[in-house]
Amino acid sequence: MNQTRRNFLxxxxxxxxxxxxxxxxxxxxxxxxxxxxxxxxxxxxxLPKKMTFCTLRKGSEYSxxxxxxxxxLDVKKAAQALRKNVPLTIDEVLQGGDTxxxxxxxxxxxxxxxxxxxxxEEAKAEFGPCVTNPEKIIMLGYNYKKHVIEVKQQxxxxxxxxxxxxxxxxxxxxxxxxxxxxxxxxxxxxLVMVMGKVARNVSEADALSYVFGYCxxxxxxxxxxxxKTTQLMLGKTSDGFGPIGPYLVTADQIPDPQNLNLDCRxxxxxxxxxxxxxxxxxxxxxxxxxxxxxxxxxxxxxFTGTPSGVINGMPPEKQVWLxxxxxxxxxxxxxxxxxxxxxxxxxxKAT
Amino acid sequence: MNQTRRNFLxxxxxxxxxxxxxxxxxxxxxxxxxxxxxxxxxxxxxLPKKMTFCTLRKGSEYSxxxxxxxxxLDVKKAAQALRKNVPLTIDEVLQGGDTxxxxxxxxxxxxxxxxxxxxxEEAKAEFGPCVTNPEKIIMLGYNYKKHVIEVKQQxxxxxxxxxxxxxxxxxxxxxxxxxxxxxxxxxxxxLVMVMGKVARNVSEADALSYVFGYCxxxxxxxxxxxxKTTQLMLGKTSDGFGPIGPYLVTADQIPDPQNLNLDCRxxxxxxxxxxxxxxxxxxxxxxxxxxxxxxxxxxxxxFTGTPSGVINGMPPEKQVWLxxxxxxxxxxxxxxxxxxxxxxxxxxKAT
Numbered sequence: 001m002n003q004t005r006r007n008f009l010x011x012x013x014x015x016x017x018x019x020x021x022x023x024x025x026x027x028x029x030x031x032x033x034x035x036x037x038x039x040x041x042x043x044x045x046x047l048p049k050k051m052t053f054c055t056l057r058k059g060s061e062y063s064x065x066x067x068x069x070x071x072x073l074d075v076k077k078a079a080q081a082l083r084k085n086v087p088l089t090i091d092e093v094l095q096g097g098d099t100x101x102x103x104x105x106x107x108x109x110x111x112x113x114x115x116x117x118x119x120x121e122e123a124k125a126e127f128g129p130c131v132t133n134p135e136k137i138i139m140l141g142y143n144y145k146k147h148v149i150e151v152k153q154q155x156x157x158x159x160x161x162x163x164x165x166x167x168x169x170x171x172x173x174x175x176x177x178x179x180x181x182x183x184x185x186x187x188x189x190x191l192v193m194v195m196g197k198v199a200r201n202v203s204e205a206d207a208l209s210y211v212f213g214y215c216x217x218x219x220x221x222x223x224x225x226x227x228k229t230t231q232l233m234l235g236k237t238s239d240g241f242g243p244i245g246p247y248l249v250t251a252d253q254i255p256d257p258q259n260l261n262l263d264c265r266x267x268x269x270x271x272x273x274x275x276x277x278x279x280x281x282x283x284x285x286x287x288x289x290x291x292x293x294x295x296x297x298x299x300x301x302x303f304t305g306t307p308s309g310v311i312n313g314m315p316p317e318k319q320v321w322l323x324x325x326x327x328x329x330x331x332x333x334x335x336x337x338x339x340x341x342x343x344x345x346x347x348x349k350a351t
Numbered sequence: 352m353n354q355t356r357r358n359f360l361x362x363x364x365x366x367x368x369x370x371x372x373x374x375x376x377x378x379x380x381x382x383x384x385x386x387x388x389x390x391x392x393x394x395x396x397x398l399p400k401k402m403t404f405c406t407l408r409k410g411s412e413y414s415x416x417x418x419x420x421x422x423x424l425d426v427k428k429a430a431q432a433l434r435k436n437v438p439l440t441i442d443e444v445l446q447g448g449d450t451x452x453x454x455x456x457x458x459x460x461x462x463x464x465x466x467x468x469x470x471x472e473e474a475k476a477e478f479g480p481c482v483t484n485p486e487k488i489i490m491l492g493y494n495y496k497k498h499v500i501e502v503k504q505q506x507x508x509x510x511x512x513x514x515x516x517x518x519x520x521x522x523x524x525x526x527x528x529x530x531x532x533x534x535x536x537x538x539x540x541x542l543v544m545v546m547g548k549v550a551r552n553v554s555e556a557d558a559l560s561y562v563f564g565y566c567x568x569x570x571x572x573x574x575x576x577x578x579k580t581t582q583l584m585l586g587k588t589s590d591g592f593g594p595i596g597p598y599l600v601t602a603d604q605i606p607d608p609q610n611l612n613l614d615c616r617x618x619x620x621x622x623x624x625x626x627x628x629x630x631x632x633x634x635x636x637x638x639x640x641x642x643x644x645x646x647x648x649x650x651x652x653x654f655t656g657t658p659s660g661v662i663n664g665m666p667p668e669k670q671v672w673l674x675x676x677x678x679x680x681x682x683x684x685x686x687x688x689x690x691x692x693x694x695x696x697x698x699x700k701a702t
Contacts, residue, residue, distance in 0.1 A: 166486050181644060234512055295590050
């Protein structure tokens with residue numbers, strides 16, 4: 001009880017690394033969650049480069065992974081073995097964690113003869129969402145020219161924005177349980193941007209320098225709910241309706257986000273195949289526009305709209321909606337492939 | 352380093368209470384934030400009764416307050432003095448903190464002769480938002496009959512839902528900085544419900560038993576942004592556009608949320624004066640409906656729609672939009688009065 005705050009933090013930090021080997025029960029979250037802050041999320045001083053992050057999942061716990069030539073480095077395992085104090089989750093990275101320390105950790109882990117078990121083969125890894133705790137998931141509707149035409153909408157004159165809540169976050173190799181109240185399930189491959197710095201009133205010319213990285217996403221949709229009222233959100237944010245990943249690739253590796261091929265396949269059949277150069281509002285334009293209306297923060301996610309080829313754009317007689325058992329795969333150039341499956345709900349407690 | 356996890360948590364908990372007297376720097380959040388969990392937010396086992404919570408603010412730190420006959424109890428101060436391990440933020444309460452311990456703390460603090468300084472006069476208290484970290488802020492549009500008529504909309508046949516992000520959270524005696532890109536600012540007093548249990552596929556008959564409590568809110572709006580596209584969100588979630596509070600009143604104290612007078616005044620002039628019995632979709636109906644589409648979690652917030660009297664419902668020649676310097680006050684029977692002011696932005700970095 002006589003410890004100074006600084007000493008307390010040192011102790012907690014060191015013990016925390018040791019303790020992470022055990023499974024963290026709900027008590028852990030309660031006891032540690034004593035840092036409620038107004039206006040947190042200040043972000044890293046310098047955005048990391050040449051890094052490809054992911055979230056690894058063990059049971060209900062998320063931790064940080066880093067893609068390397070040797071496989072995915074389990075950062076927590078390496079940090080424990082090498083006794084390094086580095087960010088252990090993607091949120092710690094996004095909120096200002098020491099990514100130089102992470103780069104050093106990777107080098108040491110590769111150099112060490114005893115750390116083979118800290119590298120996981122991609123095929124054996126269990127992923128979580130590559131961002132786990134954004135303040136905002138901002139969605140663009142009607143942002144590819146050919147898609148606007150296929151769904152017979154007016155060409156928008158300003159970005160059309162709606163949201164998903166964090167309950168929608170889902171992951172590579174994840175499953176979406178289809179809610180019983182809907183029938184018309186549809187895919188939407190999208191380029192996803194993740195913010196790395198606080199952005200307020202930024203110019204279009206500067207906008208991309210605020211991006212932490214990019215990933216593949218799917219704006220999974222229940223069309224019957226989406227069009228039940230004027231507000232799209234109802235059909236967009238059921239549990240798990242926003243898979244992202246597998247990797248969050250730092251922005252320096254994607255110098256031009258407006259020239260990326262992207263596609264979506266259902267049970268192996270190509271349904272969407274386009275390029276981000278068909279976007280109406282560019283990534284830079286979207287960030288600048290929104291930053292004049294509210295503050296963007298590190299970890300905020302933009303889904304930048306879907307290209308043509310969705311079921312909703314087909315003539316009614318050709319619309320075969322997605323169903324339990326279907327497998328969806330989405331790829332974007334330089335970002336990898338996001339796969340997920342569909343299932344009936346496990347516990348549909350009807351009351 | 353040889354501590355078991357249980358011992359670590361005990362130590363961290365005790366040291367945490369001691370350490371909270373110091374100011375928590377960004378390092379604190381980083382070091383302690385090592386508990387990223389999938390599907391957290393399980394909520395309290397038993398919902399507390401007869402309690403009136405608030406968030407107290409000191410600089411950028413939020414902590415828990417409890418309204419008593421002696422004034423607002425600063426829970427952290429009392430917990431330190433009495434060496435009690437109790438929830439120290441409203442989020443800890445909503446995520447399952449020991450509210451029986453809190454009730455005992457209040458009794459002991461009142462009984463103690465040495466704890467007068469832990470009670471704060473309401474007029475001298477600095478408030479934060481009465482909920483600080485919801486997973487979802489779910490907004491109802493067009494949910495009062497007379498309001499639907501005044502704004503010349505179709506009477507909705509199902510709830511019209513959109514969102515605010517957490518950047519919109521604001522507090523009693525707070526200030527909204529008006530974004531420069533908009534001009535048509537308007538008030539909307541609303542009854543706000545806060546969820547206390549995980550709710551999935553619940554019946555309308557059971558729905559209210561999932562509510563933790565109620566508070567006053569204002570769905571502050573920039574009408575020019577709101578109607579720029581079909582999606583209302585753009586005009587609804589600029590920084591600070593969602594003041595809530597001052598108090599979060601436990602649900603047992605509001606047996607019938609459909610019979611509460613509510614009003615909104617601007618610079619002392621009554622603009623909205625109605626009763627929640629004019630709602631189209633009741634609180635119970637809204638919860639049941641949404642719980643069939645996605646999972647509701649403890650801390651999730653519903654703004655249940657605004658009654659008639661908004662500037663947007665007036666004839667164009669009578670519309671005088673809110674401006675910097677205006678003072679807004681909103682009252683709801685049994686929940687208290689929420690006041691906030693409007694200001695020009697402090698740092699409009701135009702680039």
